[in-house]
Amino acid sequence: MSEPEQTEIQEEQNRVEWITDIIKKKFTKLKKHTDKIESEALHIRSTFWEDVTVNFDEPDDVGETYTSIKQQAELLSERERSQTQIDKQIKTFTRLKNSPYFGRIDFHEDGERRAESIYVGIASFMDEKDEEFLIYDWRAPISSLYYDYPPGPAEYQTSVEKVTGNIDLKRQFVIRDAKIKAMFDTGVTIGDEMLQEVLGNHADTQMKSIVATIQKEQNQIIRNDHSKLLIVKGVAGSGKTSAAMQRIAYLLYRYRNIIKSENIMLFSPNPMFNSYVATVLPELGEENMQQATFQEYLLSRMGRALELEDIFSQMEYLLSNSNDKDYFVRLESIRFKSSLKYKDLIDSYAEGLMEAGLIFRDIRFRKEVLFSQEQLYEYFYSLDRTISIPNRIQLVKEWLRLELKKIAKQEQKKEWVEEEIQFLNKEEFLDAYKQLQEKKQFNEDTFDDLEREQKVLSRMLVNKRMKPLFNAVKRLKFVDMRAIYTQLFEMAHPSVELPSSWKNISTMTVKELQERRIRYEDATPYLYLQDLIEGRKSNTSIRHVFIDEAQDYTPFQYAFIRQLFPYSKLTLLGDPNQAVYSGPTDSETVLAEDALGIVEKEVITLSRTYRSTRQIVEFTRQLIEGGDSIEAFNRNGDKPHLTIQENKGQLHSSIVERINNWREEHKTIAVICRTEQESRKVFQAIGEKLSARLIEKGTIAYEKGISILPAYLAKGIEFDAVIIYDASAYQEEGERKLFYTACTRAMHELHLFSTEYPPFLNGVNRDTFIQ
Numbered sequence: 151m152s153e154p155e156q157t158e159i160q161e162e163q164n165r166v167e168w169i170t171d172i173i174k175k176k177f178t179k180l181k182k183h184t185d186k187i188e189s190e191a192l193h194i195r196s197t198f199w200e201d202v203t204v205n206f207d208e209p210d211d212v213g214e215t216y217t218s219i220k221q222q223a224e225l226l227s228e229r230e231r232s233q234t235q236i237d238k239q240i241k242t243f244t245r246l247k248n249s250p251y252f253g254r255i256d257f258h259e260d261g262e263r264r265a266e267s268i269y270v271g272i273a274s275f276m277d278e279k280d281e282e283f284l285i286y287d288w289r290a291p292i293s294s295l296y297y298d299y300p301p302g303p304a305e306y307q308t309s310v311e312k313v314t315g316n317i318d319l320k321r322q323f324v325i326r327d328a329k330i331k332a333m334f335d336t337g338v339t340i341g342d343e344m345l346q347e348v349l350g351n352h353a354d355t356q357m358k359s360i361v362a363t364i365q366k367e368q369n370q371i372i373r374n375d376h377s378k379l380l381i382v383k384g385v386a387g388s389g390k391t392s393a394a395m396q397r398i399a400y401l402l403y404r405y406r407n408i409i410k411s412e413n414i415m416l417f418s419p420n421p422m423f424n425s426y427v428a429t430v431l432p433e434l435g436e437e438n439m440q441q442a443t444f445q446e447y448l449l450s451r452m453g454r455a456l457e458l459e460d461i462f463s464q465m466e467y468l469l470s471n472s473n474d475k476d477y478f479v480r481l482e483s484i485r486f487k488s489s490l491k492y493k494d495l496i497d498s499y500a501e502g503l504m505e506a507g508l509i510f511r512d513i514r515f516r517k518e519v520l521f522s523q524e525q526l527y528e529y530f531y532s533l534d535r536t537i538s539i540p541n542r543i544q545l546v547k548e549w550l551r552l553e554l555k556k557i558a559k560q561e562q563k564k565e566w567v568e569e570e571i572q573f574l575n576k577e578e579f580l581d582a583y584k585q586l587q588e589k590k591q592f593n594e595d596t597f598d599d600l601e602r603e604q605k606v607l608s609r610m611l612v613n614k615r616m617k618p619l620f621n622a623v624k625r626l627k628f629v630d631m632r633a634i635y636t637q638l639f640e641m642a643h644p645s646v647e648l649p650s651s652w653k654n655i656s657t658m659t660v661k662e663l664q665e666r667r668i669r670y671e672d673a674t675p676y677l678y679l680q681d682l683i684e685g686r687k688s689n690t691s692i693r694h695v696f697i698d699e700a701q702d703y704t705p706f707q708y709a710f711i712r713q714l715f716p717y718s719k720l721t722l723l724g725d726p727n728q729a730v731y732s733g734p735t736d737s738e739t740v741l742a743e744d745a746l747g748i749v750e751k752e753v754i755t756l757s758r759t760y761r762s763t764r765q766i767v768e769f770t771r772q773l774i775e776g777g778d779s780i781e782a783f784n785r786n787g788d789k790p791h792l793t794i795q796e797n798k799g800q801l802h803s804s805i806v807e808r809i810n811n812w813r814e815e816h817k818t819i820a821v822i823c824r825t826e827q828e829s830r831k832v833f834q835a836i837g838e839k840l841s842a843r844l845i846e847k848g849t850i851a852y853e854k855g856i857s858i859l860p861a862y863l864a865k866g867i868e869f870d871a872v873i874i875y876d877a878s879a880y881q882e883e884g885e886r887k888l889f890y891t892a893c894t895r896a897m898h899e900l901h902l903f904s905t906e907y908p909p910f911l912n913g914v915n916r917d918t919f920i921q
């Protein structure tokens with residue numbers, strides 16, 4: 151690494167000024183143009199009808215009128231389209247004006263006479279004649295040289311060929327307000343200085359883009375075009391989420407004619423995380439992708455049929471209820487229901503249902519059974535057995551629809567209809583009147599025709615009363631999914647290896663279902679079975695699915711998601727050491743070796759961590775197995791602290807004191823507790839004193855200041871300073887990952903408070919923390 155000469159800095163500064171000047175000129179020109187377009191559009195809108203020849207007298211005139219309206223409308227929408235384009239450009243120029251680029255490479259392509267200087271920024275920018283690139287978008291093929299190679303031989307791939315050559319110079323800039331604040335020529339790795347500067351900053355409540363300092367291994371993730379399934383296993387703070395966000399920006403650029411933001415879906419760990427990452431893409435000039443938690447997806451599918459437990463409540467139960475008499479049964483239940491073995495069991499159950507066993511619901515109207523469950527059963531199994539279950543269900547649906555139509559006709563003649571008509575209100579009469587009018591069955595004379603009026607009213611009334619029935623049939627409500635899923639636990643499965651407490655698991659599950667509740671571990675299997683019976687609700691518009699915190703998904707859930715998005719490429723990002731949900735149950739996660747049984751996958755590992763100071767990493771990596779391989783980025787700070795107090799009262803006062811000392815220095819401070827219950831207690835005790843905010847599972851915004859929250863809600867997020875509340879509360883081996891996750895949220899400072907010596911610190915080198 152070398153310091154550039156002063157003259158070089160001046161030359162670069164001159165270039166920055168020259169470019170900023172062009173940007174400003176283009177900006178002014180564009181602004182003028184946009185003002186013109188805006189006033190033209192306004193004019194077209196205000197005179198729209200004046201400029202249209204409206205004449206409906208003759209058929210020819212009607213045609214002319216239509217063409218004229220169409221022309222005006224097209225003119226308007228074209229203006230509006232170019233306006234959107236220009237707005238986008240104006241935003242880009244505004245961003246470039248402040249900081250036009252962050253990198254330069256002088257690339258000497260083989261066969262060329264001299265090297266060309268490539269300046270890399272967040273968007274491309276051309277000279278005044280639009281002939282030459284003055285700045286290359288960081289996602290352009292040639293820009294990959296900047297991220298992938300030190301000075302020396304290098305190559306990059308365009309859409310048609312591989313280009314080889316030599317990088318003569320690689321330079322980085324920090325430019326703010328069009329002034330070069332720093333400039334470095336780099337060697338092997340990009341920008342330790344730049345990284346130092348970026349990482350030394352304080353945590354923001356919004357994640358930032360990392361385009362200026364993307365590391366080579368992160369770039370492999372971002373620009374991976376070929377993998378159908380890309381698995382990123384990275385240690386805490388290694389930039390998995392950051393890489394995912396830049397990858398989305400890259401895909402939107404590289405495939406801009408094919409993939410739009412609505413074709414990309416990100417599954418995120420909790421609602422607060424959504425707001426945390428919300429500004430990364432807009433900062434890069436792209437729109438946000440679709441985003442949801444898996445819980446939100448399950449809820450949208452489950453509707454109100456059953457009360458769904460969420461993953462956070464499951465976690466709370468696992469952490470707080472170990473004295474419950476059913477605790478171990480539940481652990482085993484979760485473990486089994488996470489596995490592909492359970493999926494196989496459901497598959498073979500569904501196969502059996504081809505022959506017999508489906509359960510239907512009576513279809514009733516006015517308390518009378520129109521179709522009994524037995525009738526539906528018989529009809530279903532009278533259909534050709536080679537037809538798949540979903541297709542047979544569709545046939546039943548169609549049959550029911552036609553039968554219901556017939557029944558509706560008969561009902562119109564029944565006595566109850568006549569009786570109810572008398573009680574129709576004014577609006578309903580008016581409705582009937584309107585219907586008659588629309589169908590032209592009415593003129594002043596015929597409305598007196600009582601019989602006809604009566605007929606319309608009867609039809610209307612019956613249709614209205616039977617509409618919910620038609621809707622229910624359309625939504626396949628005649629299939630009794632709850633009973634079908636329950637039946638799985640009431641029958642024998644002689645050829646399947648079941649968990650030892652299967653009987654108890656069954657009793658527990660059936661009881662919940664009877665009370666119209668469904669536990670988190672049953673939700674995915676339930677919907678999976680529903681799809682096998684009612685047909686898959688796959689989504690074909692999503693082209694790329696990202697699953698962040700993938701270690702929190704079970705193999706069963708992964709298989710389910712895979713089927714929901716059959717045409718999508720998948721990127722899974724996670725850290726096996728942060729598998730907090732599977733910790734207490736010791737169940738398999740999607741990131742476990744070969745959990746997916748898929749051969750066709752590419753795995754990228756990230757072992758360097760950027761979030762925390764070297765001192766924090768040296769401490770946290772001892773908390774987990776295999777932590778030696780975690781590499782810290784060399785950024786210095788204080789060693790973590792451990793404070794042991796005799797009781798909770800003293801613990802609270804020392805925490806308040808600690809935080810008060812941090813207040814000036816740090817923008818985001820977290821008191822991380824083991825459970826939500828504990829967070830609430832801590833909030834009650836010291837929340838007011840600290841002006842802290844309690845973060846619960848429903849919290850959607852991450853805000854500056856002091857937050858009190860359970861460890862599992864801190865996933866994916868980072869804080870300047872972290873307090874671990876009562877580190878000795880983490881006792882069980884299954885909570886090790888939860889403890890590790892909590893500690894790795896800290897960027898600059900980590901302070902553990904405890905009432906006893908924390909068991910997880912037993913194997914930790916005393917030189918790596920201060921007590």
Ligand SMILES: Nc1ncnc2c1ncn2[C@@H]1O[C@H](COP(=O)(O)OP(=O)(O)OP(=O)(O)O)[C@@H](O)[C@H]1O
Nearest residue numbers: 360363364365386387388389390391392760761866
């Ligand atoms: N190349 C980079 N340049 C600058 N900052 C980076 C880079 N890579 C990661 N970071 C920073 O490191 C921190 C951690 O990144 P990120 O949250 O993406 O990691 P993660 O692997 O998803 O973490 P975790 O698994 O712990 O949630 C963030 O502050 C991010 O901005």
